[in-house]
Amino acid sequence: MDLSLEIGSLRLANPLIAASGCFGYGVEYADVVDLSTLGGVAVKGLFLSEREGHPPPRIVETPSGMLNAIGLQGIGVHRFIAERLPELRARGAIVIVNICGTTLDEYVEVARILSDAEGVHALELNISCPNIKEGGITFGCSLPGTHNVVSAVRKVTSLPVIPKLTPNVTDVASFARAAEDAGADAVSLVNTFLAMAIDVHTRRPKLSNIVGGLSGPAIRPIAVRMVYECRRAVKIPIVGMGGIATAEDALEFMIAGANAVQIGTMNFVDPFIWTKLLDGIRDYMTTHAIARLQDIVGTVNTSAREKAWISS
Amino acid sequence: MEVYTSMMPVDIDATVIANRRLSADYNVLSFAAPEIAAAARPGQFVMIKTSGGQDPLLRRPFSIFEVLRDDTGQPAGISIFNKRIGAGTTLLSRVESGMRLAVLGPLGRPFEPVDPPAEAWMVAGGVGLAPFVTLAIALAARGTRATLFYGARRAEELYCVDLFEALGVSVVLSTEDGSRGIRGRVTVPLGDALERRSLGNPVKLYVCGPTPMMRACAQLAHAHGRACDVSLEQVMGCGLGGCYSCVVLARGGDGGKPHHTRTCIDGPVFDAQRVVWDEVSGH
Numbered sequence: 001m002d003l004s005l006e007i008g009s010l011r012l013a014n015p016l017i018a019a020s021g022c023f024g025y026g027v028e029y030a031d032v033v034d035l036s037t038l039g040g041v042a043v044k045g046l047f048l049s050e051r052e053g054h055p056p057p058r059i060v061e062t063p064s065g066m067l068n069a070i071g072l073q074g075i076g077v078h079r080f081i082a083e084r085l086p087e088l089r090a091r092g093a094i095v096i097v098n099i100c101g102t103t104l105d106e107y108v109e110v111a112r113i114l115s116d117a118e119g120v121h122a123l124e125l126n127i128s129c130p131n132i133k134e135g136g137i138t139f140g141c142s143l144p145g146t147h148n149v150v151s152a153v154r155k156v157t158s159l160p161v162i163p164k165l166t167p168n169v170t171d172v173a174s175f176a177r178a179a180e181d182a183g184a185d186a187v188s189l190v191n192t193f194l195a196m197a198i199d200v201h202t203r204r205p206k207l208s209n210i211v212g213g214l215s216g217p218a219i220r221p222i223a224v225r226m227v228y229e230c231r232r233a234v235k236i237p238i239v240g241m242g243g244i245a246t247a248e249d250a251l252e253f254m255i256a257g258a259n260a261v262q263i264g265t266m267n268f269v270d271p272f273i274w275t276k277l278l279d280g281i282r283d284y285m286t287t288h289a290i291a292r293l294q295d296i297v298g299t300v301n302t303s304a305r306e307k308a309w310i311s312s
Numbered sequence: 313m314e315v316y317t318s319m320m321p322v323d324i325d326a327t328v329i330a331n332r333r334l335s336a337d338y339n340v341l342s343f344a345a346p347e348i349a350a351a352a353r354p355g356q357f358v359m360i361k362t363s364g365g366q367d368p369l370l371r372r373p374f375s376i377f378e379v380l381r382d383d384t385g386q387p388a389g390i391s392i393f394n395k396r397i398g399a400g401t402t403l404l405s406r407v408e409s410g411m412r413l414a415v416l417g418p419l420g421r422p423f424e425p426v427d428p429p430a431e432a433w434m435v436a437g438g439v440g441l442a443p444f445v446t447l448a449i450a451l452a453a454r455g456t457r458a459t460l461f462y463g464a465r466r467a468e469e470l471y472c473v474d475l476f477e478a479l480g481v482s483v484v485l486s487t488e489d490g491s492r493g494i495r496g497r498v499t500v501p502l503g504d505a506l507e508r509r510s511l512g513n514p515v516k517l518y519v520c521g522p523t524p525m526m527r528a529c530a531q532l533a534h535a536h537g538r539a540c541d542v543s544l545e546q547v548m549g550c551g552l553g554g555c556y557s558c559v560v561l562a563r564g565g566d567g568g569k570p571h572h573t574r575t576c577i578d579g580p581v582f583d584a585q586r587v588v589w590d591e592v593s594g595h
Binding site: 023032057060 | 320321323361366367368369370371414416546547549550552553554555556557558559560561571572577591593
């Protein structure tokens with residue numbers, strides 16, 4: 001049974017990746033999950049310097065989902081390399097570092113520093129965080145901006161480059177294409193949907209940042225549709241995410257066109273979700289006699305429905 | 313190398329043993345959870361999935377109220393002290409014996425009980441009583457003299473006082489309407505006691521309750537030069553340090569510049585002087 005896949009030069013043993021912003025720096029979960037059994041660990045977004053993020057309240061629940069506005073609190077790339085990366089390396093994790101920037105130069109600088117660090121396996125470009133005003137999403141919401149940041153990072157690293165796309169655009173597939181044209185090894189999608197929640201009694205927003213990003217099962221069907229659209233637009237691998245809670249959910253993303261998937265919000269609910277997902281995927285492969293999991297990628301059958309079952 | 317988790321938490325599909333309703337708003341819910349009961353230290357918490365479905369989606373944090381033991385004295389389960397506030401706590405007020413809920417723990421930085429000759433003064437406001445039974449047991453085991461200052465709005469909202477009396481804890485009650493104990497907030501008897509105590513007699517404060525009450529207690533402790541730990545409750549996403557939702561602005565151990573600090577793994581117990589109280593949200 002082969003669950004592996006490749007993103008550029010990187011081989012992942014299975015398609016399950018911990019989503020950035022939902023797994024700390026990975027080390028927080030090292031005693032709960034054997035990190036080496038995951039396809040990869042996408043660590044919390046890193047800028048060049050430390051950031052404090054937004055004041056609380058930073059999250060609020062909504063039906064089958066949650067809004068967050070953490071504001072990319074982080075320890076910066078240098079402290080990450082000195083204080084967290086050694087343990088990730090010792091635990092045998094495949095480390096995907098999510099990198100952020102307020103300027104093009106900052107993305108390039110962070111990418112360059114991480115490319116020289118032992119134990120970093122890929123770079124995910126955060127051009128899609130809805131919660132900070134400067135940089136980031138301004139690249140992710142403009143086709144030339146996406147192209148420019150991907151090609152600039154591409155020039156300074158031999159690591160696989162995976163831009164993470166925002167769903168807060170009219171046509172996400174055109175952004176996937178811009179990333180592919182600029183030399184991306186894969187794209188990941190979706191980041192959270194810009195959203196808002198208000199306390200009607202006080203008439204105040206429930207988040208200190210006023211708006212935040214919606215994640216969780218509530219967004220899954222929209223994310224599946226966006227992965228499907230991107231699969232038809234690009235040849236490079238797609239890392240799909242959005243509210244995956246079960247093995248079936250992960251398989252749905254893969255059949256829509258994702259080569260790998262990330263689990264974010266549901267890891268908060270169940271930190272032991274990983275073995276359950278892997279077992280479920282293996283059961284599915286057994287049931288459907290699938291030897292190689294990548295064979296199901298993008299196989300959604302959209303041809304006219306067979307009529308036989310209707311008349312019978 | 314930094315240590316991120318003091319022990320391995322377990323997730324138990326725990327059977328509800330009992331739901332003891334104390335009033336319309338309060339209940340004590342007991343679970344069969346031997347692994348959590350055996351590992352729990354005073355002031356730690358668990359994350360409980362309050363619904364079988366996805367609404368509410370996230371787990372809720374609860375202090376471990378009691379460690380329950382079987383006939384042979386072995387740890388068999390835990391209880392939580394629940395106040396009905398929102399959707400999750402309302403669901404937990406309604407569960408019946410025999411139902412099963414996912415309980416993850418034990419989590420968080422525990423209280424450090426002081427040893428004699430120092431005394432321990434626990435200060436609880438409302439549902440903030442929750443972490444103090446386990447602390448009182450740990451103090452009794454050390455032979456440390458303990459007092460509980462326990463305040464509520466009115467007499468009917470003071471619960472489980474007998475649990476503390478049975479452990480030999482001196483209990484000082486206060487109510488805002490004067491219907492039981494001293495009239496006024498819990499800071500009234502606490503302030504008086506601090507005034508009366510000579511500096512040669514060491515005492516450490518342990519505080520849990522509404523944010524304004526904890527802030528006031530922290531100020532009193534500081535003014536009287538007494539050590540003070542607080543157990544903070546913030547909106548929590550995961551309980552394991554993954555989401556960065558539950559932060560408070562707190563100074564490092566060196567007293568330097570304050571940072572957003574996770575209450576789930578750096579807390580919930582903090583030295584009160586580390587906390588930048590003006591920035592703490594909550595009620």
